[in-house]
Amino acid sequence: MSYRIEQLFGSIKQKIGSSFKLLREDLSGKASLACAILWNFWVLATYYFCYFCLVSCTIATLRAMIDF
Structure with a gap:
């Protein structure tokens, strides 16, 4: 396995x-x-920024649906 990592870094x-x-x-x-x-x-x-935005929008949408 280590030879593959060394090969990757070498390339x-x-x-x-x-x-x-x-x-x-x-x-x-x-x-x-x-x-x-x-x-x-x-x-x-x-990736984490997009994930955070997606989760926060989903939570906001669910809260709006519950309150409606």
């Missing part, structure tokens, strides 16, 4: 790392991993 570093114009390859790899981590945090935050 991320290879594909995204080439877009960073850094002189050292190790810094380019670290920058690509940092961007991948930040992207995942952004997706997670967006």
Whole structure:
């Protein structure tokens, strides 16, 4: 299982790392991993925000239906 994770990170570093114009390859790899981590945090935050909005709208709708 760990070889698959290493393969995934290796492919991320290879594909995204080439877009960073850094002189050292190790810094380019670290920058690509940092961007991948930040992207995942952004997706997670967006998911939880949308989930929170959906749940709060559902609760408000149910309360309105009960009061009606």
